[in-house]
Amino acid sequence: MRIVCPYCGERGNEEFTYQGDASPTRPDPAGADATQKFAEYVYLRDNPRGPQRELWYHAAGCHSWLVVTRNTISHEITHVQFARDVANGATPATEVGR
Amino acid sequence: MKYSALSLVYEALRGNADWKPAWRDAQPKAEYDVIIVGGGGHGLATAHYLAKEHGLSNVAVLEKGWIGSGNAGRNTTIIRSNYLLTPNIQFYEWSMKLWEGLESDLNYNVMVSQRGVVNLYHSDAQRDAFARRGNAMRLNGVDAELLDRAQIRAMLPFLDYDNARFPIHGALLQRRGGTARHDAVVWGYARAADRRGVDIIQNCEVTGLVIRNGRIAGVETTRGNIRAAKVGVAVAGNTSRLAAMAGLRMPIEAHVIQAFVTEGVKPAIDCVLTFGAGHFYISQSDKGGLVFGGDLDGYNTYAQRGNLPTVEDIIEGGVALWPGLGRLRVLRHWGGLLDMTMDGTPIIDRTPIDGLYLNGGWCYGGFKATPASGWCFAHTIARGEPHALNAAFRLDRFAAGRVIDEKGQGAQPNLH
Numbered sequence: 001m002r003i004v005c006p007y008c009g010e011r012g013n014e015e016f017t018y019q020g021d022a023s024p025t026r027p028d029p030a031g032a033d034a035t036q037k038f039a040e041y042v043y044l045r046d047n048p049r050g051p052q053r054e055l056w057y058h059a060a061g062c063h064s065w066l067v068v069t070r071n072t073i074s075h076e077i078t079h080v081q082f083a084r085d086v087a088n089g090a091t092p093a094t095e096v097g098r
Numbered sequence: 099m100k101y102s103a104l105s106l107v108y109e110a111l112r113g114n115a116d117w118k119p120a121w122r123d124a125q126p127k128a129e130y131d132v133i134i135v136g137g138g139g140h141g142l143a144t145a146h147y148l149a150k151e152h153g154l155s156n157v158a159v160l161e162k163g164w165i166g167s168g169n170a171g172r173n174t175t176i177i178r179s180n181y182l183l184t185p186n187i188q189f190y191e192w193s194m195k196l197w198e199g200l201e202s203d204l205n206y207n208v209m210v211s212q213r214g215v216v217n218l219y220h221s222d223a224q225r226d227a228f229a230r231r232g233n234a235m236r237l238n239g240v241d242a243e244l245l246d247r248a249q250i251r252a253m254l255p256f257l258d259y260d261n262a263r264f265p266i267h268g269a270l271l272q273r274r275g276g277t278a279r280h281d282a283v284v285w286g287y288a289r290a291a292d293r294r295g296v297d298i299i300q301n302c303e304v305t306g307l308v309i310r311n312g313r314i315a316g317v318e319t320t321r322g323n324i325r326a327a328k329v330g331v332a333v334a335g336n337t338s339r340l341a342a343m344a345g346l347r348m349p350i351e352a353h354v355i356q357a358f359v360t361e362g363v364k365p366a367i368d369c370v371l372t373f374g375a376g377h378f379y380i381s382q383s384d385k386g387g388l389v390f391g392g393d394l395d396g397y398n399t400y401a402q403r404g405n406l407p408t409v410e411d412i413i414e415g416g417v418a419l420w421p422g423l424g425r426l427r428v429l430r431h432w433g434g435l436l437d438m439t440m441d442g443t444p445i446i447d448r449t450p451i452d453g454l455y456l457n458g459g460w461c462y463g464g465f466k467a468t469p470a471s472g473w474c475f476a477h478t479i480a481r482g483e484p485h486a487l488n489a490a491f492r493l494d495r496f497a498a499g500r501v502i503d504e505k506g507q508g509a510q511p512n513l514h
Contacts, residue, residue, distance in 0.1 A: 001397075001405045014407030018397045018512060020351065039497035042509050043349040043440045047338035049400045072352070072399050 001075050006082055007062040019055035021045055022067050022086070049073060055083060101205050120285055121292035126299050129325040130158045132479060133317055134332060135304050135340060137161025138170040139280075140457055140464065141332035142287035142298070143472020144479070146204075149294035151473070152480035157296045158326075159288075160319060162303035166284030169335055172402070172434030173465040174357050174391050176370050176381065178215045178275035179240050182231045185490035185502055186443065187238040192487050193470030194240075194274060200469060206286030208278050209384070214369040215275030216250070218257075218419075220264045224374055228270040235272070243271045254371065258421055264375035275370060277381055283468055307343045307454065314453035330455040330479050332471075335435030336400075337458035344451050348458075349440040349496045351511040354433040355394045355462050356404040356412070360426040362386030376415030380423075387429065390416055394436060394462065396512040403433045436462050441501035442514030446474050446488040455479050456493060461514055 001013040023046070027037035046052075049072055056066045065083035070076065099105060099118060109117055132148060134141045137159045148154040161167075177197050179190035196203075197210050219225045225244075232242035250269045251259060259266045288298055299321070306318035307329065316325035331340045338348045363386050372379040380390040392412030395404040409431070417424045439445065439459035444467065446457050457475045460467060474488040484492070495501055496509075507513040 012407060013397075013405060014410075020398070020511075036497070040347070043496040044347040045338070045349070045351055046347065047351050047398065049336075049339055049352075052398060054398065070397075073401055075399065075401055075405075 003056060003068060003077060004080050005058050005061055005066065006080060007064055008058065011061060015058060015060035017057040017059045019057060022053040022055045120289040121298050124297035124299050126158065126302060126321050126324050131156040132328045132330065133324060133326040134159045134330045136331065136333040137165035137298060137300065138168050138332065139283050139287065139468040140471045142284060142291055143468050144330060144332060144475045145291040145296045146287050147473045147476035148480060149291060149296055151476060154480060155295035159296060159298045160302045160304055161300045164300050165288055165298060166281055169434045169464060170280055170284045172432055173280055174389050175277045175280045175465060177278055177466040178272055180215060180235060180242065180272045180275065181504060182234050183502055183504055184238060186504060187235055187240060189470055189487050190466065191238065191240050193467050196469030196473060197278060204286040204290040206282065206289060208282040208286050210278045211276045212274050213276040214271055214273045216369050217270045217372045218266050218374040219268055220266060220375045225267055232270050241272055241274050245269045245271055256422055257419055261418060264418065277370065280465060309344060309451055312452055314451055328453045328479055330457060330475060332457040332475065334437040334458045334460040334464055337437045344454055346449060350437045350459055351398050352400050353394045353436045353438045353512060354399045354401065354404045355391065355436055356408055356431060356433045357391040358428050358431040359387040359389050361429050373415050373419045378412055378415035378419060380416065388426065394512060400435060402435060438511035438514060440496055440509040440511060441503040442505055443502040444491050445493050446471065446478055446491045447484060447493045449493065
């Protein structure tokens with residue numbers, strides 16, 4: 001499995017550290033149902049069979065956090081973006097398709 | 099037919115022409131008392147104990163492929179109960195006791211070999227941690243011995259004891275641990291369950307769960323709908339997919355772990371050995387192949403194959419520990435799917451759907467659990483509540499803060 005880092009180019013997956021599904025978002029700790037929301041955020045996962053958006057850290061490269069769209073059946077990677085761009089809601093200017 | 103030395107001689111004298119299939123090729127009926135989804139070791143063991151311990155024989159085991167074609171055929175066959183935390187020790191020790199009597203219980207040779215499980219330690223701190231684990235085991239009535247360097251060197255003289263980075267200081271040994279023959283476990287449970295009237299239905303994939311007013315009513319399959327008041331799911335590797343059919347999200351990620359077998363060689367290692375400085379474990383099959391494995395790949399996947407960096411990492415660990423391994427060729431290697439839970443501990447419990455029961459989250463340790471998993475799951479299904487042995491393996495333990503995190507890694511499944 002090889003990941004196209006938007007900064008470094010195509011690298012083997014041994015250069016990256018995996019952090020899991022990118023879709024859970026941290027709940028509002030002041031919300032009324034914060035206890036239940038945090039339990040779901042920390043422990044529950046969709047665990048899809050098919051495309052998943054997930055976080056990878058380029059530990060042996062540029063130290064960027066990436067959001068990688070990867071198929072969990074075929075390991076095919078279709079999109080890679082800087083996580084900061086995703087967080088900032090930027091258009092996927094740094095997106096790399098394969 | 100009951101298998102015995104007499105039946106073996108009798109059939110041999112008749113030219114082995116009269117052996118009957120070990121279980122019927124059952125066709126699905128319209129309704130059962132209990133349906134077990136998943137014809138692996140755990141599902142078949144559950145059916146066996148439902149019939150034997152609870153008198154429930156109107157039971158079907160539904161398998162999408164052929165029985166034992168999933169993780170029951172993809173593991174490294176190790177059995178042990180050398181855990182640290184009490185719920186794990188007691189559960190896996192019950193499994194070990196069932197292993198010790200399994201062949202007479204099933205009337206089937208599952209080739210249990212109590213050849214010993216050796217965990218090497220490589221530093222003073224690791225020795226202390228292993229001594230603590232061994233003491234926890236002994237407090238729970240499980241055998242454990244702490245060996246020093248001279249003792250382990252007498253047992254396994256061919257290892258690299260003076261490795262500059264990871265010298266071997268000693269080992270924790272569980273003599274009652276060892277291996278069993280994985281396919282025979284599946285076949286033995288299938289035959290025993292079949293003999294008590296359980297229907298084993300292969301090539302029958304569950305495509306949906308029939309739920310009415312919060313109660314299970316049956317399953318939809320590729321061979322039609324089947325009604326049942328109770329459904330038990332034992333499909334580790336795909337638990338999230340089955341749970342999604344009931345609208346449930348699981349504290350589980352699907353991962354892959356790779357395993358390897360070398361060409362057959364003469365008897366080289368007479369125990370199960372684990373490296374304490376990397377993640378590598380090895381034993382020798384009766385055919386002579388060295389069976390070994392290590393870490394998971396570490397990313398979510400439903401592909402039953404891994405990637406090369408993990409292969410390199412595992413084999414580096416093996417050669418660092420046992421340099422002679424470098425001379426051998428790997429014959430086969432494969433990947434199996436893991437239900438990695440958020441605390442590294444399994445789940446055997448009811449679900450929020452009445453009559454729907456869950457057995458999963460076996461991480462990379464499901465094989466050794468097979469007997470106790472089936473035994474506890476059968477109890478949970480038959481009585482509607484967990485047995486004391488699986489009372490800690492609840493689905494709600496995460497939200498309730500009662501996680502059982504053997505390695506203390508937190509909610510990061512690929513680190514357990």
